[in-house]
Amino acid sequence: MEEKIYKTMFLRRRFCKRVALVAVVFSLAYCLATLLLGDIRTPRVMSLTDLNRCPACYGISICPELYSSQIILDWQTLPSMFNAKNIFSGVTKSDRRVVLKKLAHNWELNEFDSKLCKEFNLKRNCKPIQLLNVTNFDEKIIKLVEYNLTWPDVEPRKGLVLCPYAYSVYDLLVPVLTKKKPAMDMINIWTMLSINPEPIIIQVIPKSSGWPVPAYAGVCGRLEVVAYEGESLSSLTHIPWHRKLRIAKKILDAAMDFTFKHDRFRFYLMDWSLDNIVANDKDEITFVDLEDFVVLDKHISPGKDLPDWYQRYGREALGPGFTFSIENMCKHHLSDHNLWAACYILAGDDNPFLYPIPKEVQTSRPHFDRLLNECLNGIDRFKTITTLQHLISDMLSDEKIVGRDAVANMIR
Ligand SMILES: Nc1ncnc2c1ncn2[C@@H]1O[C@H](COP(=O)(O)OP(=O)(O)OP(=O)(O)O)[C@@H](O)[C@H]1O
Ligand SMILES: [Mg+2]
Structure with missing residues (x-):
């Protein structure tokens, strides 16, 4: 009898042990899966969006596609998950590559969040949803893009500057404002201008109108989705020189x-x-x-603060490398900043994309190198760039430079 009781107890204890073991294994598996895959119920990409920060976010236009896994993170490029820049690789159901960008480092986003309540005189632990009761977003937006012409900044500025008068910002924003939810739109716009105006710029000068910017898919929370558009030029230094020349022409055109x-x-x-x-x-x-643009309104009526408005501003020798004066750009109706910058990356001091120029090109087109230098250091960059564009077009149809096949393809 005693033996039977003992055996039952032994079996019960063994059963309990097994149940406990299964529970432990299951919990461990769940924790591991959650750690690696995020919340099992929602697509992993959703955990990147920080949707809970809305309306202090970029918008929600592409959330349905992310939530329904029309766009997923690309496993093959998973290492980019751990990059500090917060850029992720993704793929659509139709196998198109996309890039998912949080548009700021985590510490920048945290800093933004930590100042949010104070910015709007709300309680210390306020919820972003309370921003819907705030009424002065119009002024806040103008303050963010304003550049004080009387007391210019000494420190370099990041983000979007709209000058010479910041009130033009509402004309700039027309393509971004949807009629349905203006209050929400204003908070989203204020957030993007505070963190990174890229989604605004991409919509104002869209790829569909021929601008050299990524095709815009949309935003969800603190994530922007754009098309993957190729490899960065810094990793294309090995390509044949005639391809570099073709790219150089496009850089000048873009400027x-x-x-x-x-x-x-x-x-x-x-x-x-x-x-x-x-x-x-x-x-x-x-x-x-x-992220960083100075946008200039060409159609203002200049006040007394802009006595030189109708003169052109040509970049002075401000120092080596990328130095520039936002103040001077904002005070003149036209500046050659983009043209100088384009020539700088093609022929300047810091890893010039077009150098070394092949010997046979130096011999057959000695004025090419001279024109590039003139673009960097000369006076009339507008004239020089136009001549350079014509010269490069001519070189691109020369089979001694680009090869017979390339010319035949161009004619075809
Ligand atoms: N649409 C895109 N298509 C292809 N590659 C992209 C795209 N967007 C970003 N990249 C790649 O990701 C890199 C980083 O993107 P981006 O410059 O926007 O981020 P960032 O955080 O501002 O980087 P940095 O601080 O170095 O300027 C780019 O240099 C480019 O190689
Ligand atoms: Mg960059």
Whole structure:
């Protein structure tokens, strides 16, 4: 009898042990899966959006596609998950590559969040949703893009500057404002201008109108989704020189477009670098880092504060490398900043994209090198760039430079 009781107890204890073991294994598996895959119920990409920070976010236009896994993170490029820049690789259901960008480092986003309540005189632990009761977003937006012409900043500025008068910002924003939810739109716009105006710029000068910017898919929370547009020029230093020349022509064209193409505004790009320009296998180029812009309204009536408005501003020798004066750009109706910057990345001191120029090109077109130098150091860059554009077009149809096949393809 005693033996039977003992056996039952032994079996019960063994059963309990097994149940406990299964529970432990299951919990461990769940924790591991959650750690690696995020919340199992929602697509992992959703955990990148910080949707809970809305309306202090960029918007929600592409959330349905992310939530329903029409766009997923690309496993093959998973290592980029751990990059400090917060840039992720993704792929659509139709197998198109996309880039998912949080548009700021985590510490920048945390800093922004920590100042949010104070900025609007709300309680210390306020919820972002309370921003819907705030009424002075119009003024706040103007303050963010304003550049004080009387007391210019000494420190270099980041983000979007709208000058000479910041009130033009509402005309700039027309393509971004949807009629349905203006209150929400204003908070989203204020947030983007505070963190990174890239989604605004991409919508104001869209790829669909021929601007060299990424195709815009949309935003969800604190995530922007754009098309993958190619490899950055800094990793394309090994390509044949004639391809570099083709890309160089497009860079010069883009510098002219940013300066002249829009019928109301000029877009002076402040962050020119080979990292920030990508090219695809057709040698089409795209500017992928659109955070820092000085946008100039061409159609203002200049006040007494702008006595030299109708004169052109030519970049002076301000020092080596990328030095520039936002103040001077804002005080003149036209500046050659983009043209100088384009020539600098092609032929300047810091890893010039077009150098070394092949010997046979130096011999057959000695004036090419001279023109590049004139673009960097000469006086009339507008004239020099136009001559350079013509010369490069001519070189691109010379089979001694680009090879017979390339010329035949061009004619075809
Ligand atoms: N649409 C795109 N297509 C292809 N590559 C892209 C795209 N957007 C970004 N990249 C790649 O990601 C890199 C970083 O993007 P971006 O310059 O916007 O981020 P960032 O954080 O501002 O970087 P940095 O601080 O170095 O300028 C780019 O240099 C480019 O190689
Ligand atoms: Mg960059």
